[in-house]
Amino acid sequence: MQTVAMNGDQAIAYAWKQINPDVVAAYPITPQTIIVEAFSEYVADGLVDTEFVCAESEHSALSLCIGAAAAGARTCTATASAGLAFMWEMLYIAASMRLPIVMAVANRALSGPINIHCDHSDAMGARDSGWLQMFSENAQEAYDNSIMAFKIAEHLDLRLPVMTNLDGFVTTHSLENLKLLEDEVVKGFVGEYKPIKPLLDYRNPVTYGPFDPPDFYFEHKYQQVAAMGRALKVIKQVSEDYAKTSGRYYDILEPYHVDDADFVVMAAGSTAGTLKGVVDELRAEGMKVGSLKLRVFRPFPANEIAKMLEGKKAVAILDRAVSFGAAGPIFPEVRSALYDSRDKPKLVNYIYGLGGRDVSMDELKSVYKALAKNQAELINYLGVRI
Amino acid sequence: MATDKPVIVGNATGCLEVSTTVYPYTAWAVPWIHSAFENAAATITGVESAYRALRRKGIIKDEIRFAAFGGDGGTYDIGFQSLSGAIERGHQFVYVCLNNEAYMNTGIQRSGATWKGASTTTCPAGECIPGKKEYPKDLTKIIIAHELPYAAQASPHNWKDLIDKASKAFEIGGPAFINVVAPCPRGWRFDSAQTIQIARLAVETCIWPLYEYERGKWRLTGDSKRIAEGKKEKLPITDWLKSQGRFRHLLSDKWKHIVDEIQAEVDRKWEELRRLCAE
């Protein structure tokens, strides 16, 4: 296994190179652009034999992926922020056609005002579209998730599109040492792609995307619900297989010193990594604290979360997005997950890091301290000048 | 008829799509995909990209052709960007615009292809306004400005001409565009038995000339060629306007100047096209 320095975007492009997808559609948007640029170099150098299409918009990029995936090709693309928002209509269509498209999303704030830095408002806006959503803590995980995503998406129990999220700039642009698998190992792990009812099989014609009247539409939606219901099991199984191949295991949730903790802070993305450092420091001070990383947001692992958080004194859920007029998007889901628990912890929400606002270890410590002193409000705003 | 190769079809949202694929039925005996309203070109070129990739990898061996259908709304307006992008990238596919000059699937709303003077539900003829105020954009020429290998205008009344154009389009080896006048009894207000006759009138009045553009060469075809050669009479635009309820209001004295303007515009464009085809 080779160790190299790469940023998160390059790591994803490298994973794709090793997978050698049939079709990649691209449209640039910061902080995703490095992915398609790096991939285009692999195309230019003949290191992949992918059909690489520079579309004229994100909307068309995903439309192309839908056509390509329905045709029977292994397909991926990448976007962020406004690009993901522009794909909104097509996200639902990709999922409803049960197309195993993989899309890297370099999480970035949505306009306006325009801002190119990290928050999760883009991914959260797509949460109901029927895509699986995985978050990566760092470039290594972005690489690993990118490989696993194809296997998860293409699993016969699912056939659902997968979004692999990574934090804009924080992860997309910072250089890290990461361990790469050999090309052959990646190819072997992902395996040959076997399309189901592809359009290119013209001898057995199929109709994709017909007009679906009220007497069938609901059943079709229910089938998507059912497929989503199988997804956590598949993700777990693929992650275990991947651990055997790579030595790196990622669970749906990653608890850090949670077992004996009184106070837990939960986050998705790179902040989950920072929290581990904070936990180490606070543990050294004698505080019984832990952190919980949310790796999979869709489907939402409600039961698993409830099991881990039951009996804690207090838990803070960090949201790097806001649902205007409500709270952060993750918070109410965690709260609802714990509704039936006998031993509910106090749950509070922290909205933080919007538009790339840095979050320091000291600030995160202040969250634990507020939990310990029972000083947190129901909804709090971390690091904003009010 | 136009090709002996297998064809895969993409479709934009619209009358053709909803009337041929009411689940669990389908009228399509060929592989068919509809994804959304504005992206028939992007979707079918995704299919074509998959084909190119899988042929390169040796997985697909047969030659396959690709076609996309959109209404004028899905082509002139909302789908224009994806069509333009797909043509610029040089994908090999035939895009057919079924041009009924309005958004018919959602009622009869104006589109960028609706003719001046037509009454639609969003540009109704009233006391003060005589239907649509603007001329349609000349999409066929806009597409030709992409300098693609093949583009044409066709009409269902001359099916031989239409099939010839489609055959060329399929074999041209790059993007091809065919704009087909598609009279809509419901939206244009005429008896459906007249459909083909109305399409013929469009050509005979020169409001819808038949022509093709092939690798830089412009050529009139069918009745339009005969009119240009003086072998057939060019009918006045009033014949066209009288044939349909959507223009009925124009026939009053009040709006005579609008009819004159339409005639002048049709003549100007016809002469311009003749010049292009003579060069």
Ligand SMILES: Cc1ncc(C[n+]2csc(CCOP(=O)(O)OP(=O)(O)O)c2C)c(N)n1
């Ligand atoms: C993004 C989006 N906007 C609006 C619609 C509603 N819609 C569906 S079909 C249609 C009109 C289709 O008109 P046209 O393309 O001219 O085709 P026709 O039905 O007239 O053949 C509209 C507005 C839609 N499906 N998607």
Ligand code: SF4
């Ligand atoms: S008659 Fe007009 S409205 Fe009816 S299906 Fe045909 S094009 Fe659409």
